[in-house]
Amino acid sequence: MTELDALVARIEALEAEREITRTLHAYGHTIGRGEDDGWIDCFTEDGVFEVRRRPLGATGATSHPHPDVRAGGDGAAIRYEGAGLRQFISRHPRPPSRWHKHIVVDPAIILDGAAASVVSFFVRLDAGPNGHPHLTAFGRYVDRMARCDDGRWRFRHRIAEVESRGADPI
Numbered sequence: 001m002t003e004l005d006a007l008v009a010r011i012e013a014l015e016a017e018r019e020i021t022r023t024l025h026a027y028g029h030t031i032g033r034g035e036d037d038g039w040i041d042c043f044t045e046d047g048v049f050e051v052r053r054r055p056l057g058a059t060g061a062t063s064h065p066h067p068d069v070r071a072g073g074d075g076a077a078i079r080y081e082g083a084g085l086r087q088f089i090s091r092h093p094r095p096p097s098r099w100h101k102h103i104v105v106d107p108a109i110i111l112d113g114a115a116a117s118v119v120s121f122f123v124r125l126d127a128g129p130n131g132h133p134h135l136t137a138f139g140r141y142v143d144r145m146a147r148c149d150d151g152r153w154r155f156r157h158r159i160a161e162v163e164s165r166g167a168d169p170i
Contacts, residue, residue, distance in 0.1 A: 028102035034094030099127040118143040139163040
């Protein structure tokens with residue numbers, strides 16, 4: 001590999017990481033604003049989204065703002081794919097009835113050609129009934145991503161591992 005080839009490879013890797021990060025952020029922005037189509041566009045056509053709740057037993061609250069996850073109970077794993085993605089996002093709380101933010105930090109990205117593995121941490125903040133911020137949940141995302149024909153990176157499989165959650169603030 002020539003120096004030029006090595007430089008091109010490094011630039012391509014940086015661009016891929018930047019585009020992956022853009023998708024991580026788009027996920028949070030679209031779900032927080034209730035932009036269903038934008039959220040679904042973060043996934044490949046055959047994309048899968050799973051929510052896994054760590055069993056907390058008597059030491060943690062069991063409430064969750066999304067009705068499907070709340071109904072699943074402690075230690076539940078819920079999987080959405082195909083039309084199920086639209087079902088999930090259509091039932092997700094949204095402004096103005098429910099103001100909240102999905103914040104993603106510290107992505108660890110491993111590239112493998114047109115595929116990538118990403119692990120990152122998340123925090124969900126909700127506006128409580130008094131308007132004060134409320135920490136609703138935190139955990140980590142475990143993602144498998146793909147570079148699509150349009151050049152965008154999308155989730156092929158996203159797992160939200162909810163490690164801790166507080167009582168529903170509303």
